[in-house]
Amino acid sequence: MNFEVWPEAIELGHLFAARGYELALVGGPVRDLLLHRRSHDLDFCTSAHPDEFEPILRHWGRDGFWDMGRKFGTLGAMRRREDGTEVKVEITTYRSDTYDPESRKPEVSYGDSLEGDLSRRDFTVNAMALRVPQLEFVDPFGGASDLAKGVLRTPVDPYQSFDDDPLRMMRAVRFVAQLGFSIAPDTAAAISDMTDRIDIVSAERVRDELTKLLLSDRPRAGVEALVESGLADIVFPEIPALQLEIDEHHRHKDVFEHTMIVLDRAIALETGPEGPVPAPDLTLRLAALTHDIGKPKTRRFEPGGKVSFHHHDAVGAKMTRKRLKALRFDHHLVEDVSELVNLHLRFHGYVEEPWTDSAVRRYVKDAGPLYERLNRLTRADATTQNRRKAMVFSSAMDEMEQRVRDLKEKEDFDAIRPDIDGNEIMTILGIAPGPEVGRAYKHMLEYRLDNGPVDHDTAVAELKRWHASL
Structure with a gap:
């Protein structure tokens, strides 16, 4: 050789x-x-x-x-x-x-x-x-x-191998993602029989394997292997819980399958090194994986056979934060992924009725540095098979993004602040530091978001008007 x-x-x-x-x-x-x-x-x-x-x-x-x-x-x-x-x-x-x-x-x-x-x-x-x-x-x-x-097999008896080092079970599903391999039947059977053994492995080591899996070329295959093996029931139980039964009339999608599609679509929307979301992006991929984990807890069967998942975004954000913390992910990553889950439905209101400039500003302000990722997650999540609905959604997103670009030419979205700062508020109103200053500042921020930048005299007049109305 x-x-x-x-x-x-x-x-x-x-x-x-x-x-x-x-x-x-x-x-x-x-x-x-x-x-x-x-x-x-x-x-x-x-x-x-x-x-x-x-x-x-x-x-x-x-x-x-x-x-x-x-x-x-x-x-x-x-x-x-x-x-x-x-x-x-x-x-x-x-x-x-x-x-x-x-x-x-x-x-x-x-x-x-x-x-x-x-x-x-x-x-x-x-x-x-x-x-x-x-x-x-x-x-x-x-x-x-x-x-x-393209087969993964242990050198010795798989039960002995996984008993010696249970992390090897996680490595198996990671190699499915990284190399595109399949797991040999006897090795797969041993993993399924020994999933509880993963409990002795530290959360940090499990997290590192999950990270490598998600940053690979085939994360969907790895996540599916993680679920099929039963390991996900131990290390990330919110993911297999997405395998909800489809109702007999097929009026809602299998959430796990939908999630896998969203993961693929989100990855396809990542950019090159010079773009706003360079591939591979762990934050976006984790958000795609967890964006719907609140659905099982919020599922309700409504009259007429309909199924609802009210507030699954907020519930899912809390669940995401709890799970990623348990896996010892970095604090900033945990907060970013959780916020993307929390905001992933925000844009849908725009499709129904285009927003005012004020609403567009609020969307960008709330998304902050996650704006580009949020738009990609939102696009990836629009998996409808109805071509007309898909085109309407895509067109609305294109329009909103263009409006953001147009508004950014007129004002600095990345540093939206009230037109009057806290010191000026105290001077103008003759008040000392305290909660009242905070309330005034919050009102002026809302005014700024609603009206865009205004001249100083206009801002002062609005502050005095608001204060007089209390």
Whole structure:
């Protein structure tokens, strides 16, 4: 088997061999070689212990060295090529790690062979190695064959593998999204049988796998695999709860299927690097995934066979905030996604009756920095099969966006403030700091949103009129 291997890998192989140590490229880089992909992040394993190979790595990694993973037997280094690209390597001593049934952290012990190290890896497609510098391909578990078939299978019995490290179940559905693979039947069965085991994994590690899944090329396939496996019932139960039964007259859509369509459509509306919502955008994708999670709690069967979901936007926003906090997502991300869920129905009123300039200003003001994402989520959510309705909705959104552009030419939407600030309010009305100033400021902000920018005298007159009417 011919490989075009990184020169840095060959060089490191010679350095280790000169001191009597084995070194092998493992995992993702080997998989990517077979897939004809290139990476600048290289993972190796070795017979040497960290204290033994640290001097080699420090010498090689003239542009960077790190040892945060020392307790797991891992050290890292970086070298910058002449063209400016960086090559990062991480080297780990042969090992086997297992989980105590009640522990969230793996217990690490060193192994004594490459084959033994490969047996503890998550899937056969990641259990291949390339010994360096001799370029000997090592594939004891048929990873190359599984790679060709696009199948995820564990090197050892899947029940043992997932018992050793339950996070591997999350990695399986993540690889469905990233690589477009399917999960082998015996492996899928083990995941379904062992979903409760994911409880011992920290929320942060689960969050990281979800993030990688959502930022992949095929997040829908990953989310569907997450639900089908039963893992979603544990880590994100609000998503499988969307699988509402369709009523016999088919008067409302299956909400889960609708959500998957919205996710696909939202991704298609992401932009290039220079656009307002560069792909891949985690905030937009999470909002698409969660925008309707309030529907199961708000579903009501109305007279005449109709189904309603009143206030599912507000309810869904609260549910989204609670779930994303539990998964330890960043505070700002949690708030942004929750606000998008809360606002995702706001535009529908425009379709029924075009807004005044005042209402347009309020929409932009309330959306704030989420304006571009909100419009994309709103467009993605319009999944009606009725072509006339779809065209009316799209046309209305186009019109509203143009009105925003026109208004922005006349006024600064990004910094809408009352025409009179708090200090002026106190001076004009002769009042001291306190709640009354806040009420006056709020009124003048409402006046500004309703009327656009006005001259100072007009603003003063309105403030005095309002104050006199109290």
